[in-house]
Structures are given as C-alpha cells and as structure tokens.
Amino acid sequence: MTALPPAFHDWFTSRGWALHPHQQAMLDRADAPALLLIAPTGGGKTLAGFLPSLAELADGTHQGLHTLYVSPLKALAADIKRNLTTPVTEMGLPIRIEDRTGDTSYTKKRRQRADPPHILLTTPESLALLTSYEDAPRMFAGLSRVIIDEIHALSESKRGDQLMLALSRLQAMAPGLRRVGLSATVEDPDAIARQLARHPDACEILHADPGPNPDISMLTTEELPPWAGGGAAYAIPAVLEQVKRHKTTLIFHNTRAQAEIFFHNLWLANTDDLPIGIHHGSLDREQRAKVESAMVAGHLRAIVCTGSLDLGIDWGDVDLVIQIGAPKNVKRLIQRIGRANHRYNAPSKALLVPANRFEIVECVAALEAAREHDLDGDPRGPGPRDVLCQHILIRACAGPFYATELFREVKTVGAYSDLSRAAFDDCLEFCATGGYALRAYDRWQRLKETDGLWHLRDPRSALRIRMNIGTIQDTDTLKVRFKGSFKPLGEIEESFAATLTPGDTFLIGGQVVRYEGLREMTVEVSRRADKKPKIATFMGTKFATSTQLQARILRMFQQDTWPELPQHTADWLALQREVSRMPEADRILVESFPFDGREHTCFYGFAGRNAQQTLGLLVTKRMEDLGLSPLGFVATDYATLVWGLERVDDPTPLFTGENLRDGFETWLSGNAVMKKTFRTVANIAGLIERNQPQGKKTGRQATFSSDILYDTLHKYDPDHLMMRITREEALQGLVDFGRIEEMIARTAGRIDHVTLDRVTPLAAPMLLEVGRVPIAGEGRDRIVAETAAKLMQEAGLDDGGA
Template identity: 50%
Template sequence: MTELPRPLTDWFAARGWRPRRHQLEMLDAARAGADALLVAATGAGKTLAGFLPTLAELIEAPTQGLHTLYISPLKALAVDVQRNLLTPIEEMGVSIRVETRTGDTPHEKKVRQRARPPEILLTTPESLSLLLSYEDSLTMFAGLRTIVIDEVHAFATGKRGDLLALAIARLTRLAPGMRRVALSATVADPDGYRAWLAPDGDIDQVRLVQGEAGADPDIAILLPEGRVPWAGHSGVYAIPQVMAEIETHRTTIVFCNTRGLAELVFQNLWKVNELKLPIAVHHGSLSLEARRRAEQAMADGKLRALVATASLDLGVDWGDVDCVIQMGAPKGSSRLLQRIGRANHRLDESSEAVLVPGNRFEYLEARAALDAVEQGELDPDIFRPGALDVLAQHIMACACAAPFDAAAMLHEIRGALPYSALDQETFERVLNFIADGGYALRAYDKFKRLTKGQDGLWRVTKPAFVAQHRLNAGIIVEAPMLDVRFKNGRKLGKVEEAFGSSLAPGDTFFFAGLSLEVERVELTDLIVRASSKQARYVSYMGARLAITSTLADRVRVFLADRSQWARFPDDVREWLEVQARRSALPAPAQLLVETFPHEGKHHMVAYSFEGWNAHQSLGMLITRRMEAMGLKPLGFVANDYALAVYGLEKIEDPAALFSPDILEHEFVDWVQQSALLKRAFREVAIIGGLVERQHPGKKKSGRQVTFSTDLIYDVLRKYEPDHLLLKAAWADARARMTDVGRLAHLLDTAADTMLHMDLPRVSPMAVPVLIMIGRERTPQGSGEDALLIEAEGIAAEAMRLD
C-alpha cells in the first residue's frame, strides 16, 4: 500500500485512528492515475477517502489554482463537507483553500473564485454548468487534476446526471489528465455507474473499490398498542410514541416523504412536546436562512430532533444523531438505507431506525423494506438516453464561453455516456433549435440565440442571450412559487402558487413551524404575519414517491406465503386471513380484481402493486373507456398498491378494461388533451432555454411563465407537431409523470394473470383504498378523526364473515 505523507499520518495518529483499507486503495488508484468508484457504507469515511489523494498531492506538491472539484447533489451537503474538510486541514497546519460555490454563494465571491480559484472547490451540477459558461472557464479548469462526485446514485440516472455527464465531458477536453472519482453508499449496479463515470463508457478504466462492511442496522417497526390503522399514510397516529423515542435519544431525524407531511408532523410533535425539547423542521421550500439555522443547530448539538424531507437524505454528517424515524412507508430499500445511514456515522456501531407505517399495506411495505435491507437488496438503477432539453442547455452554456465547431462539439458530447449514441441528425436538430427556435418560431428574433459565422464556428448572436442563459439555467424546475414574507421583508421560504393563490387575507396556514395569517397576496409574494390561530397545512403538487418494483414484489410474496404471517401483528394477520376467506389473496404473478356494491355504487378494485403514478394514469384511462362503454363512471382513487374505480353500472367484464390497446388509443388522447403534456412542455421549454424564468432585475411570476409556454405549446402543436421540445415533453410525460413502463407491463400481463372475484360487499383488502374516496383532495391533517371513524365503519363491514 502507498504511504501517506507525514502530516496525514500524524493527523490519523493524533485522533487514534488508522486509514481504512478502502481509503488507502483510493490513494493507490490515484497514484496509478486510475479513475475510481468507491461503494462504502455510511460511516466508513467515504468522503475522506475521496479527498485523501487530493490532500496527499497538495501536501507533497503544493500548487496554485484549482486542483479538485467536488460535486454534491445538495447545497447543504457541500456546506457540510466544507466544514468537515476544514477541520483536518487546520489541524494538520497545511495551506489548502476550500470553498463552496452554489446558488447561495454571494456574487462578489463567485467573481473572485473565477479569477483566483481555491485548490478545492465544492459545488453542484448546476453551478458547475454555469461556471463552464464563462470565458475564463477555459483557463480556470486547465489545471484541474480530479473531480469527485459524491452520492453519485442520487442523480446519475436523471436529468441532473445528464447535465453533469456533459460537464465532465467538457472538463475532460479542458483538462485532459483529469481523474474521475465517484462515491456512494447505495449502488445496486456498480458496472452501470462505472460506465457512466468512465471516459467514453469504458468501465475498464474505472477501478471499483469496495468499502468495509459496517454493523447491521437496528430497525424496528413502531406499532402503538399493537394496532395498525386501516387508513392514512402519515403515521400521525403514532406521534406520542415518536415523541417518546425523541425523549430517549440524543438526537433524532424524523424523515417524511413530502414537505406537507413534514409540516404536519412538526406541528403534531409540538403539541405533545411537554418537555419543551428543541425541535426544528427542514425542507427544500424553506428559506436559506431557516435551513442553515437548522443545519448549524444540528451540527452544534443544540437540537433533540429535526423533522426533514429528502432535503437531508444524503451524506450530511452529524455524528450525534443516534436515531432515525421514517414516517409512513419508505417506498424503496435504497432510500431507507440512505436515511438509516444518517444515524451514528460510525462503521462499527448499528444505526438505529424506527419505521412508522401509515396503514396495513404500509406495514407490509415496511416489513418488506426491512427484509430487503437485511438481505442487502437495493432498488434497481435504470440508466436511459440523455434528455435533449438538457443537451440544448449545455450547448448554449458552451457557446457562452467560446465559439465552437459543430463536429468537435458532437465528438465531445458523445464522450458522455447518456449521449454516446447521439446521431448526427438529432444533434443538428438540437443545434438548429438553439439557433432559431425551429420552423414554427424562426420568424421571431428572440429565439435566434446562435449564429454560424463564415469561419464555420457557432457563436452567441448577441450578449443579451449570454446574460439570459446565466440567469435562467438550471435543471430543477419547480412548480410556480410564491415567496412567503413578513411585512419587514424577512423571507420564510416558498409555497406553490397553486396553493398560495387559493388564500385570501385573514386565512391561516402552517409553514416553517409557524401559524401564519395572510395579510395580502402580491404578484410573486405572499405577505404574512405570525398568528396563534388554528391553521391549515400547505399542500404541494410535487412528484409523489412511488413504491419501487423491488418492494412491491416482496409485498406480493407476503400476501401469498402464509408462512410469513406469523411475523405480523395480530390485526394484520387477521386482515389477511379474513381476506382469504371472503375473497382471495393473489399469487405473486396474479392480478386480483374485485367487484362489489357499496353505498349504492358499483366498485372495482385492482391490486396491481405498480405504484401511485401508474395507477393514477390507469384510473384516467379506465374511466375514459368506461364512459365509452356506457358504464357511467363517477371517479377513481389510487394508492401504491391498488386502483379503485366506482360508477353507476356494474362492471361484468374487467378484462375488457385492461386490454393493452388502451395505451395506443385512450393513453395518447388523454396525454395530449390533458394538462400533463403542457406541464411537461413547460419544464423542457425552461430547461431548453426557450422561455425565461427571469429577466435581469425582474422575475416572472409562475402565471406569466405558464402563459408563455402554453402559447408556444399551442403554436407548435398546430404548426410543428414534430418539434424537438414537443418530443422531449412527450418522453417526459410518458416516463416520469405516468410511469408508463410499469403501466405497460401491467396491461400486457393483465389478460393472462387476472383473477376476478365478484363479491357481495367490500373486501378487507379494499378498505385502505376505498376510504380515500371523497378525500383524495383533503389537505393532510384535516379531518383525521373523521377519517378514522369512517375507516372503522367500512372495516367492520369488510371483516364480517357472514
């Protein structure tokens, strides 16, 4: 093994530590000039392993200028890493500058960083892309030696990964000797990530370094009084027990799957916080000041609990966290393992976690996730071709930095795995789209961003387009938002415009842990004041986490394998036993469909376990087909496990509603006529640079942006239906918003696997989804008691054996 420089050796010794095997292997890979993927458990010193070669090189051969670029999926993680990296640097007494650069970095500091960069720069994919749009990026990155990508699983397979892969391909041209390093704790397909990381996808150039195994996590499922509710998905029924866990631990992170649930859980914890323990809330819609304050309080050991969303899923190293609680179902084993890893951060100690299922299906899902974690089964990583709207943004960024030759640009782009198969024709379409907007828009000068000169090089048409790009670049497109502010200007964060515009002066809502009263609604601001009144909870339209196919398959096995039932609580076991007597329990490959009358209507429930997104789409399609067949549908509700459709006529032949041709007919019509495609088009138009979110000194409201994109969408649909962005929007709508892959699998297999049970009344397994009828738009937390009473009433009917 390669020896460490003396300052590093002494630093390890002073702490009573020794370098771990995988840390030294990362150093060996660096000394050999090899790229590397490190897969190591949380608490194994993964981040230090990524930086160890950099620290060794800068100690042995100090250099001026940018040496290492660290890429994080989260701003909070970049700040946390800077804090933890500065400690060893200061204790070793070496002169190495470490700085962060994110959207929160002050403008003056950003300018200085380009002129005099630190040796180590910590940033995000979006900020790196912006850096590459400056003329001085050609010199700033010329001496770059290493790029370290932390938590690579968090973005490699999505649009942020596309942007980062393109940025790495550009950096490779600017700094040909640059090494590539990626770090992760939860990778199911190491070779897939090696290919994504490698120059030109050659995985042999990337060493796989496996970390030492850590202690098995200690995971429990919380069952207050041994009871699991029939309905709900928040786990709020267990709040007193959650508070008891907080009281008996040093520091607890309470994870919630949505921002709305985080606010709900926080308020409910405060109601039972008799000891007045310091508790805070953290999610992506809160202001930077509020998030930083909570993060610092955690780092200083001043909080007993932090209620958080995925904003803290990754890598933030707070050693005093000794318990993680997951409210509601985890939805995936990889996500659960990532969250569990936030506890302890010590390889030789078990991380303690508690799961709080919201209902009986969620209990089975929690048990499935626990088993998957114990058996080391992670959710699959699905790599797909790169998005064209992201490609358009990247090409524009490169053009802002310097004129380019098209052939050289295409060659460079193909060095990124997501775009390795990009053909000449598609590339030229993207290039022409940036140059004039496409056939239907070329008459408008505002879309002519690139011009090809007589020298054959492409360059930005005028300086205003450079400023426009830098102001509007980014891959994360939120729903239109309103800033929540006090009258004195202090900003608390953001709520979605759809929610904010539903409020009138005098209305109250919970946000940032406070009850707030609306004073007035302005164009982009919601002006509020603190209140003591009872308030409603903020609702968000953001993408909902769906159960992964891995966990869904395990839940299916639980239903069919009675030998597993002894592990379940009495009420869950009784639920399944009565279901087996009253109806049926599907085999793992079977589609159970039940039809029954209830409260004067006819119901059909399909237990397909394909996730909320696929079921929502299927509900739309089936009700359209029912309408055409004269079955008079009234509506549908869905969860991750089942779809329930109800109407005025009995469904005699469910198989006719599940035929695969529904994707060829109803699906295409529905997507094209619904707001789904317009929403997807709004996102790709913003990412592709067709529509501005901001002008210099002036921000557009969400309504203005949506109005602009809707107008362009209608023009393109009419005059250029094969426009590049319409195709990109269609691909997004199919893949992300409808989960069409799982939907297609369900429809392809339905005819051969369907088991139809025609019942005289509601079945036990139908209760959790049936209770949602009439409540699918009810804000979280409202009417909780009424919901439980109604659930018990339906359950009593379902569990009768006569």
C-alpha cells in the same frame, strides 16, 4: 503501498487513528482515470476521496485549481468545507479551500474565477455556470481531480446528466483529469461506474467493508395504525418516547406537507419542551442553516425532515432515524438509515412507522429487502435532449466551437454514448433557430455558423442563458376560483392540477367543485355538489412504491401464513383470501361489489401511485365508451377503485393493451399534464426564460408564455423537437405509462374477476380514501375512525383498532 506524507502520518497518530483499508486503496489508486468508492456512512469515504488531493497539494507547488468537489446539496458542500478545514489547519498545509454555490456572493465568485482556490466545493449548477465563461480554459487548465459525492443521488436525475456533460467539457480543457465517485448506497455499481467513466473507458470500483447490518425494526405502538391516511398521528406518543431515549433523532417524512403536520402534532405533545426542529427544501435558507448549525452543535434532540437531509451531512450525534410512512424505495430507506451513527463498524439504528394498515405490509417487505441488501432502482434511459440543448447553449457562451468536436465530447458521456449525429444536429438546429415553426422569430435566433464555427448571434444573450442554467424546476401552486369570480377558493399544486380533465370533480375547502379548465395560472371551477368527487383528496407530491418493492409485496401475499406480520394485519389478509382472492404478480385481480348505492370495481395493478392514477383515467374513459357510467375513482400505490352506476360484468375489454392505448395520445395532448411537462422541457432547453435581467417571471407569466408556445407547436409543428421530448417525458413522469405497460406485459391478459355482495377487506381502506372529507375540528378523526370500524365490520373483520 503509497505512504502518507509525514505531516499526515503524525496527525493521524496524534488522534489515535489509522487509515482504513479503502482509504489506503484510494491513495494507492490515485492515478486511476476513474474510481468509484462504495463505503458505508461513517467509514470516512469523503476523507478517502480527498486524501490523494491533500497529499499532492501538501508541498505547496501546485498553482490554481487542483480539485473540484461536486455535491448535490449546498449544505453538504458547506459541511465538507468545515470538516476539511480542520485537518488542513492543524497540519499547517498551504491549501486554500472555498465553496461556490448559489448563495456565494457575486464579488467572491468573480474573484474565484480570477484566482481560484486549490480545492473548490460546488454544485452541478454552479459548475455548469463556470464552464460557460470565456476564461474557463484558463481556470480549469491545471485541474487534476473531480470528486462527486453522493453520486447515486445525482445519477438518477437530469442534474446528473448536466454534471456529466460538464465533466466532458472539463476533460476537454484538462485531458489528464481524474474522476472519483463516492457513495454509500448503490444498487448497481457497474451502472454508476459506466456513468462516471469517460466513455468508452472503464471505471474501477472499490468496495469498503460494509460493516454490520443496521439495527432496523418497526416501532411498536399501543394504538394500532389506522386503515387509511398518511400522517401517522397515532404514533406521536411512541415517537416522542423514542426521542427522549436517544441523543439526537432524525424523523424522516416522504412529503413536506406531512413533515409540517407531524412537526406541529409532535410539538403540541412535547410537554417536556425538548428542543425539536424542522428542515425541508421549502424553508428559507437562513432557517435551514440555523437548524443545521444547532444540529452540529448538539442543541437539538430531534429534527423532523424530508429528502433535504437524505444525504451525508456528518452529524455524529444522530443515534436514531425514524421513517414515518412506508419508505416506498429500499435504496432511499438505506440512505436514510445511514444518517444514524456516523461511526465506522457501528450499526445504524432505525425504526419504521407505518402510516396505515397496508403500509405495515410494505414496511415488512422493505425491512426484509434491507436485511438482504436487495436495493431497488430502475435503469435510466438515454440522455435527455433538453439537457443537451442547454449544454450546447452553455458551450456557445464560452466561445465559438466546431459542431463535430462538441459532438465527440458529448459522446464520451455514458448516457449520450448512443446519440446519433442526426439527433445531435436536431438539438443544435433548435438552439440556433428555435426549429421550423419558430425560425421566423428573432428571439430564438441564438446561434449562427461562420466558417464552420458556431457562435452566439448576439454576445449579449450569454447573460440570459447563464441566468437560466439548471435542471431543477420550481414547484408552483395554482389558485382555484369559481369561473367568472376573482375570489380564490384556495391553492393546489400544479402536479395535482395536471391530473385533472374538464368534468372532473375534487374537494377544496370542504366543497365539491367541478374542474372547468386551466386559465393561465388559475384553475377555474364551477359548483357541482351533486356527485362524489372523482379525486377525493389531494395527497401532495408522493413517491411511488418501487417496482421491486411491489414485487416483494406480491410474493408475500402468496405465503400460506404471515408470521412476520402483526396478528391484526395477518388476520386482515387471511380474511381477504377467504372472501375473495389475493392479488398475484402474473394476474390482475378485479373485484366488483356494491357499496353506498353505487357499483364499485377495484383494480389491483400494483403499479405505483402515478400509474394507478393514470390507469383510473384510462379505464374510466373506456367504461364511459362502453356505457358503464363511471362517476369517479381513487388511486393508491397498489390499486385503483372506480365507482359508478353500472356493474362491471367483464373487465377484460378494459385491460387489453390496445384498448388502453386507444385515444391515449388524444387524451394526453388535451390534458394539463402535457402543458406542464412542456413548460419544464422548454425551460431546461432554453426555449422559455424564467429568469431575465429585469427580474424573474411570475408563474402566471411563465405559464402564459409556455401555453401559447405549446398550442402553437401542437397546431403547426407537432413533430417539433420540444413536442417530441415532451411526449416522451410525459409518458415517464406524472402519468408513468411505462409502469402500466409493465403491468400489462406482466399479466398478459390474465384477469381474476371476483363478484361479491359486499366490500372486501383489501378494498375497504380505499373507500376511506374516498370519504376523507376535510372536516374542520377534532371531530374529523373520530368520524374517520367510526367509518373505518363500520367498513371493516361490513368486510367481515371485527377490529377494535380501527
């Protein structure tokens, strides 16, 4: 057993502390090439990660950078710096600790490269930038350890791929580098370990005592949840009461828009003037820092937040977490629960607040999964090639390189371990010339080979490459205006615009408008109020319910009774079973019924919101081909409701995989989703530079550039590397075609078609989604409630809580 240095032992003893077993284990395994620690929040996992470094640095003999700490969040790096500085100062250790993020001053950044601290706290983007300088080998020569905090969060995104590529570069500069990963929430430890290790080496996994199960339940409210909607306004009094009963409460939301609305409503109801703040990624950095400081100081009773606080900022006074809306993902729920009660072996306390009646079912399923430690997560595919292209350009900025050596480095990254030399050379050729259709343009002639060494054609281009390092893409909004007019009607997010095709109608400012096309950064529309909107309302960026959680809900549906559900929800499901059928995992339930003078068909695919939205686009196209005259649809996580002029007598032709795929590529290539995806891929790969020495391109300029490029490549070089990557990414992203294919495979053509003379209980809330016209004033909620009551009465359910 490795003993603590005397100064450490005395410091721990003076505080009445002793090392936890997993902290001792990290000391004992300090020389392991790769180590993954899974420990609960409050278990001191960050200190466990740093203890070996602090012990090695205690004698003051190490010169330069010893340990690099990488965090997904700038705020987390700042928080760790605060927490590390205290023991280092109190023990009088000769250790210099600094952070380096996008907020660090230029002067300090330059000084850090010339005279690095012993411990540097940074983010994946800042690390990638550091590896791009010619003096990187000198800065990293003595690097001994890299600590990656909240590694699960990075492992799920391109930021994680970028980070692991940067680690392969660091390992080449410092061959003895040891890797440490820290996380409280991992559904597949072996997969994370494979990512962390230098392929094909293995990574050891240490599991700390998980501690007691969290105290988690559903919030009981006097008012019943509504049948549809996502705001959970009904729960404001009950939430406020919980805030009063606890020291500090984090109130999580799934979208920034919902957080803003809930905060506003909570503030209006806050007659006791309790100090309440809001925190999300779209707020100004200074405002976020102000809220964080107030939280650390214990000056806030509650903070309404989003994913910006999912990760481990150590706020010990948080004693309650409230999740507004179904969590959609069990792993995310567990991570958020862990924010409450940062004390080892003390249970975290959390409450779930379903936004509507169906979310009660989802919340109960999530609660069961959390209690059973059944975390969800889909396996990652191979390493994305747009990130690899950026990495090649970053490597070129640092100086000449041999392609074979860089290829070997890249292959040590788990996600790229199966990368072929031909695929690598494709990326290298793109970085060098821009590819076949673009090689005639000087601006994309960036690399050249001399005597076997690849280097920048023009060293001045390094500045532009460095300015565009990163995989996080800005979320832009698009103005909406009538064709031929310059007066905007309002704005919508690009992700919503990406789902529209010419002829679709949607709501904006209470008007039904017809989508005519995308012109640069403007959505052009015409007046079209003679039919119901195809996509009735824009719900903002939403998480899709995970495959595993959907499967759990479908299993729950097959129970004889539902004692775990509130009586009103159990009655609702029982009535659905009585008048129609319950959806099943290995079959697609299709219901057809008339309503409001239109024929309606509801497809229960349980494939997640994005896939159900895409299913609506594909099915309505097929219905048009069959002469069924669809007028529009609306999608949720569990179903797609289509309305039209003709009744669907046989849904089977709509659901065969071949028919769904017929024309899909044609539809996709003409849809804005492809151009949006292309813009993201092209930005990451370096084909388009959003940031330039003379200033950042506006969204309009960036879109104009990428649209021209997309149209050019689509016409003259459809097999261009960027086009291939775009097609792959589009199928996985907004359209989520993989979930549709999973649904088709799961159901294997088995369809239960039920024809009824009225709306069914399970479909009724979908009609409320359709009818949610944004009426100004307080009358809106009453109208929705009255409509809900009428619908439920028609469906056969007399419910006073609608």
